[in-house]
Structure formats: C-alpha cells, structure tokens
Amino acid sequence: MRLRSATIISAFATALAATIGPAIAQKQGGTLSFYHRDSPPGPSLLEESTVSSVHPFANIYNNLVVFDRTKPKNSLDTIVPDLAKSWSWDQSGTKLTFQLNEGVRWHDGKPFTARDVQCTWHMLIGKTETDDFRKNPRKAWWFNLDEVAVKGDYEVTFNLKQPQPSFLLLLAAGWSVVYPCHVPQRVMRTTPIGTGPFKFDDFRRNDSIRLVRNPDYFKKGKPYLDAIEVKIIENRSTRILAFTAGKFDLTYRSDVTVPLLKDVQSQAPKAQCELAPTGVSINLIVNRLSPPFDNPEIRKAMALALDRDAFVQILSQGKASIGGAMLPTPEGVWGMPPEYLATLPGYGADRDKNLAQARGIMEGLGYSATKPLAVKVATRNIAEFRDPAVILIDQLKQIHIAGELEVIDTAQWYNRVTRREYAVGLNLTGASVDDPDVNLVENYSCKSERNYTQYCNADVEKLIGQQSKETDIAKRKQLVWDIEKVLVEDVARPIISHGYAATCWHPRVKNLKLFQNSIYNDGRLEDVWLDDD
Secondary structure, three states: OEEEEOOOOHHHHHHHHHHHHHHOOOOOOOEEEEEEOOOOOOOOHHHOOOHHHHHHHHHHOOOOEEEOOOOOOOOHHHEEEOOEEEEEEOOOOOEEEEEEOOOOEOOOOOEOOHHHHHHHHHHHHOOOOOOOOOOOOOHHHHOOEEEEEEOOOOEEEEEEOOOOOOHHHHHHOOOOOOOOOOOOHHHHOOOOOOOOOEEEEEEEOOOEEEEEEOOOOOOOOOOOOOEEEEEEOOOHHHHHHHHHOOOOOEOOOOOEOHHHHHHHHHHOOOOEEEEEEEEEEEEEEEOOOOOOOOOHHHHHHHHHOOOHHHHHHHHHOOOOEOOOOOOOOOOOOOOOOHHHHOOOOOOOOOHHHHHHHHHHHHHHOOOOOOOOEEEEEEEEOOHHHHHHHHHHHHHHHOOOEEEEEEEEOHHHHHHHHHOOOOOEEEEEEEOOOOOHHHHHHHHHOOOOOOOOOOOOOHHHHHHHHHHHHOOOHHHHHHHHHHHHHHHHHOOOOOEEEEEEEEEEEOOOEEOOOOOOOOOOOOOOOOOOEEOOO
C-alpha cells in the first residue's frame, strides 16, 4: 500500500503532476463504485446538515465558484470558476459581481440563468416565501447578504451590508450549490435537478444510490465516468472487508480510522490511502434549557471531566489534534496557539485537579457514587459517533453522572438536535471551510439553526461581527482567539478533539484529489476516471 501523509506530499504531488500530467490519458466510460456508511437523509443539499448527503449528491450540482482540486488546502487563493466564469469586487468591498457561463442547462433541458442564482439566495436569506423549503441549516452564513441583483441573463451581483473578506469562501463551499427556480423543493428532496456532471437516477434508502453521466455537461468532455454506484453498508467491518476484497473502487470519505488502516494495508497492499485531517470535531452538546443542565455548574463539571488525550489515543492512536472550535494549527489557519490553549479551563495538563474540581461541583449539588445523576447520552447511530460516545459515558461516571447511550438514526439525528429534543449528546461537527464566518457563525451565533446547545452571548455575537469585517489577518486571529476563550469559559459546546482519518481507493481509480482541511468540498467526481491497464 502507498500511504500518503497529507502534510508532506503536496509540493511533490504538484510538481509531479506538472511533469507527467499531460502524458496521462483520461479514459471515458466505466462505473465507479463506493460504499456509504449510512443512508443519507436526502439529496437536497441546501436543506441538509451532514456530509453523508454531500457524498455523493454533490455530483448533481454546481457552485458559482469552487476550490481548485489540484491545491490540497482550501483558501481564498485557491478559488476557481464553476458556473461563474469571472468575478470582481467594487471599491467599497460590498458588491461582488459574477459573469456567468452561457449555454449551461439544467438536467431537464431548461437554460441556467442569473435568475436561478438570485432565486437560490433569496430563498436562503428569506427574501422569497417558499413554503416547501423546510430546513435552512446555514441561513446564518448569509447574515451580511442584503440583496442579489441580476443584470440580464448572465450577470449577478451580491450586495453586502458591510465588507466581508471571506464571503467568496462561503460561495465556494460544497454546500453552496445553485438551485433551479422552476423546480419545487419537494422535487429537489426526491428527484433533484442540477447542472452538475451527473444526473440523479435512483436512491433506495438503506440500500443504494445511482447517478448517471450528464451528456450535456457544460464542461466539454467531462465527466469521464458513465455512472456512480453507491452501496449503503452500515457495519464498518463489513464494508471495509468488501473494499479490501475488491468489491468497491473507493471507500467512503475518511471512513478508514487510524487503527483500521493497518488492516486495509495488509489485506489490500496495492490500495492507495490518504491519511489527513477531516476538519471535523468531536464535541459535547448539552441542552442548557433542559433541567438540571440549565445549571451552569453542572455543565462546567462535565467539561472539566473530559480527558481529551484519552479520546485521541483510543480513537486515532494519537493522530487527532486537540483545540478549540477552529481547526488547530498547522492544518488550520485560525487555531489557538498551544500555550494559549493550555491556559483555558479543562485544557491544562493537571487531569487530577480537573477531576477533583468537577467532583466537588457535583457533590456540592447532592450527587455521589451512590446517588448519581442519570441521563441519556444521545448520539447518531454510526460508528464515528457511537465510539466516542461510549468513551464520554465512561468519563462522566467519574464525576457521578450515569449516562445511558441512546442511538438515533441519521435521518432523525439532525432533526432531533435542531429541535433540542435531547439533554446531553455526543456530536461531530464539520466545518465546510476553515474560516470563522463558517464555523463560529454557524455553530455559536444566537439565531443559527445549527446552534444545537442554544448558546447565546451578546458579547460573542458582537465579536463575531467584528472579526467578519476585519481585513488584517493578525487582528482577526486575535478576535477569533478572544471568542474561543469565552466559548470555553461559557461551556458553549466543549470541543474534545479534531479528527484524522483515511480515504482509500484501488489503483484503477485515477485523478482522485482530496482536500486536507475539509471533507465537504471534494465530493464532485467530474475529473476522475477508471483505468485497469
């Protein structure tokens, strides 16, 4: 097996591609097969919250702009055209104008125009009433968007309330796909229409997904594949064995844990794997309006009980990283320095001191080993969630909290936590883009649908607004660290660790490029082909 470390290969890979890239002939045809870890809640990306929907349904859609697949890290400098062929800012930094590609058609044959872009973002910011647009998990992203104006069929301008340097990043995120004006949302949830490289063909819940090549794709010659077939296999051991036996070309994105990687290596030595940060954090969510967890002292005790090093060692053999809400350095841009992080409550090296303080709080509230606080610990019913939830329950026992695991199917999990129908939960939170305007706005602003713990702090809200318009990177980082400090002190949503995992594929899969700082933005497979030679 060839195992590539994402932190050391990027320069070599780029140079190698430049040297031999033109000599590699793309091959048309064939069906790419991969397994899925669970049944996605649906293919309507604008309404969903899990990466399970991004892979594979991102292949149906296009964005205005995307991140360059040849660059391993997403950033403002790596954004390239998609439905838009160019863009420009005005001098005030509040008007972003796109010139759109002409001749693009929706999968039903109707033409794509600027009106579709306007309709999409009017729906997202609530400018138009769409009764059947049921969920809007990232509405908070667009807090600074005032209007989307069109000029003819191929020019569209986003008017912002104030300058926002990272706004283009939001548009390049895997979630920011463009929808057709003429298709009702109830249809997008079942048989979606896009402009993307593949058309929706079939989705059998808990069984399989099939997408077929769009022969009229506006990027001539692409996609190379005839079809993508996905088999849903919920048992991780079963699906890994199926991959190593050659029944699938590709694993699900970041499905191979560090402990399992050795098994894949021994059973499929020719497979290629890329081990990299996932951009996904494991976190403790507590419903602060649900008694007795409305008591901030109990929430503080729970945060102090977390042994982050134990999670990292057990789940990733030391590969995962510890940090706050933002992706830690060096993989991330905005993470707190280790010396700063160590000063925050619960992050210090003195584990015994933290536990003693946590027990003292619980015992002062009348709890003990013989009279523990009983609670159900809810989590999503997939291994990535269940495994850390079991560790969490074991650690909470040490401070007189008796947790009982409650597993919830993917189709219901995000609905449940959005409606705050839980008391304590173990969640995984992925940031589509490593930027505070995504992570902090989405998960900690008062009115965000994705603020599952109902945390609301006016001072934090103000700081989030300040950092969003700050153009000086050093000043913006300091504002972000100030926010992170308050989030930890307020026990907003204790972050346990940031994940590290591998994606593997067999040699016949060519030109698969994965990003190192997000698993949400590389789901489209228009550049991939198959070659058995």
